[in-house]
Amino acid sequence: MMSGEEAPTLQPEQEKQPDEEPPPAVSEAPQQSGSSSPVVAEEKPLSIRALVLTGYGGYDKVKLQVKTQKQQLAAGEVLVRVKACGLNFAELMGKQGLYELLPPPPVTLGMEGSGVIEAVGEDVKDRKVGDRVIMLIRSGMYQEVVVVAAGNTFLMPEQMSFEEGAALPVNYLTAYLMLFESANLKPGKSVLVHMAAGGVGVAVTQLCQTVPDVTVFGTASASKHEIISQGGVTHPIDYRTKDYVEEVRKISPKGVDIVLDPLGGSDTQKGFSLLKPLGMLIVFGAANCVTGQKKNLLALAKSWYNQLSLSMLKLMQTNKGVCGFHLGYIPDEQLIVRTMGKLLELYSQGKIKPRIDSCYHFEEATDAMKRMHERQNIGKVILLPEAKKEEEVPKSNPEPVENVEKTEAAVNEKKEETTEEVKAEG
Numbered sequence: 001m002m003s004g005e006e007a008p009t010l011q012p013e014q015e016k017q018p019d020e021e022p023p024p025a026v027s028e029a030p031q032q033s034g035s036s037s038p039v040v041a042e043e044k045p046l047s048i049r050a051l052v053l054t055g056y057g058g059y060d061k062v063k064l065q066v067k068t069q070k071q072q073l074a075a076g077e078v079l080v081r082v083k084a085c086g087l088n089f090a091e092l093m094g095k096q097g098l099y100e101l102l103p104p105p106p107v108t109l110g111m112e113g114s115g116v117i118e119a120v121g122e123d124v125k126d127r128k129v130g131d132r133v134i135m136l137i138r139s140g141m142y143q144e145v146v147v148v149a150a151g152n153t154f155l156m157p158e159q160m161s162f163e164e165g166a167a168l169p170v171n172y173l174t175a176y177l178m179l180f181e182s183a184n185l186k187p188g189k190s191v192l193v194h195m196a197a198g199g200v201g202v203a204v205t206q207l208c209q210t211v212p213d214v215t216v217f218g219t220a221s222a223s224k225h226e227i228i229s230q231g232g233v234t235h236p237i238d239y240r241t242k243d244y245v246e247e248v249r250k251i252s253p254k255g256v257d258i259v260l261d262p263l264g265g266s267d268t269q270k271g272f273s274l275l276k277p278l279g280m281l282i283v284f285g286a287a288n289c290v291t292g293q294k295k296n297l298l299a300l301a302k303s304w305y306n307q308l309s310l311s312m313l314k315l316m317q318t319n320k321g322v323c324g325f326h327l328g329y330i331p332d333e334q335l336i337v338r339t340m341g342k343l344l345e346l347y348s349q350g351k352i353k354p355r356i357d358s359c360y361h362f363e364e365a366t367d368a369m370k371r372m373h374e375r376q377n378i379g380k381v382i383l384l385p386e387a388k389k390e391e392e393v394p395k396s397n398p399e400p401v402e403n404v405e406k407t408e409a410a411v412n413e414k415k416e417e418t419t420e421e422v423k424a425e426g
């Protein structure tokens with residue numbers, strides 16, 4: 001067992017940086033060195049709690065540790081007290097060493113969050129102390145206080161909760177850019193989305209409803225169908241007990257206009273087969289590679305072996321389109337800023353609203369990851385930096401576990417669990 005106090009204090013400069021810098025639209029939380037024009041002068045670094053990936057493997061590799069955070073700000077930076085963070089599938093993959101944009105361990109996890117600005121650096125004109133902001137960075141969000149570039153913050157609408165703010169950027173930017181930039185969704189079209197009850201799936205469903213007469217086919221575990229139907233999925237399909245290709249064809253013999261594929265492997269082939277002429281398949285994930293809590297080489301090999309392989313001639317002769325999407329490789333910062341603006345407007349108009357599945361304190365990070373990994377979540381899983389109070393019930397809104405089917409992998413995995421867990425610092 002390792003509490004934050006027992007864990008070795010981790011200096012920010014100990015966290016390794018990636019060898020190669022990809023072209024980021026979003027940046028990592030800046031490190032301690034290289035600051036200029038300090039606004040909070042001569043203040044000692046803060047001691048803060050952070051969720052650190054200490055190596056690749058199981059849940060035990062994510063530890064609650066105490067590390068130091070600089071208070072001196074460089075020009076253009078803001079210091080934010082983090083209130084809520086979003087858990088993404090990318091963190092499950094990163095834990096297994098399968099997310100190439102995450103710097104190698106030890107590294108503080110987390111790409112998105114929300115909080116309150118406590119200090120601003122020089123040259124920051126459009127943010128002030130007290131502003132409630134959403135943040136999007138490459139890694140380093142799972143900590144109590146974070147320093148980010150002001151350009152990576154977005155002002156939150158008044159009525160938005162911190163949990164909603166933390167749930168919005170990754171899932172909704174991904175859904176919006178795929179639907180409206182890559183696939184050019186128009187009225188009357190049909191969309192097949194996998195993982196329809198997850199964070200991106202819910203965002204896709206809500207955004208489809210902003211366009212008239214769009215039919216949404218969504219694959220999800222059967223226990224989630226009622227909720228996703230209420231949320232706007234026209235045809236929920238239980239991919240665990242049924243062949244979803246057959247199910248789609250029963251309803252729409254000609255197939256669908258858009259397939260959003262976060263699974264990879266043989267599902268990409270199936271998605272391509274389901275496309276109507278002039279349809280578009282967007283590949284944006286490889287969830288099929290994640291079967292247990294540790295890296296599974298067999299699953300990786302299976303996905304690779306079954307991947308879609310096409311000739312350009314076939315593309316031409318079938319009149320189908322295939323494209324990829326990865327938010328982390330969007331180099332256009334202005335596109336991100338503009339799209340966040342549109343999403344916040346849609347939120348204020350009541351057209352989109354992140355569905356919060358559950359909230360877990362940092363001490364309960366293992367439970368949060370398990371909830372996603374064992375396919376229990378409907379909507380977004382949130383992590384809260386604030387220390388858990390003794391009397392508090394651990395989860396805010398999870399479905400009873402008995403209502404949710406578990407995968408064989410998830411059940412087997414229970415046997416591998418380590419006894420180490422993160423604990424409150426007291």
Ligand SMILES: NC(=O)c1ccc[n+]([C@@H]2O[C@H](COP(=O)([O-])OP(=O)(O)OC[C@H]3O[C@@H](n4cnc5c(N)ncnc54)[C@H](OP(=O)(O)O)[C@@H]3O)[C@@H](O)[C@H]2O)c1
Pocket residue numbers: 087088089090170171174195196197198199200201219220221224262263284285286287288289290291325326327328372373374375376377378379
């Ligand atoms: N390219 C990008 O920029 C980008 C950005 C964000 C997310 N993504 C991808 O989008 C997908 C969804 O991400 P998310 O963060 O919104 O997660 P999520 O959908 O909330 O993920 C959990 C849900 O996915 C389903 N699932 C299907 N296969 C799974 C597996 N192998 N392991 C665990 N759950 C599985 C489960 O629901 P059911 O059992 O109901 O299916 C589970 O409840 C992921 O593949 C992620 O990598 C890509």
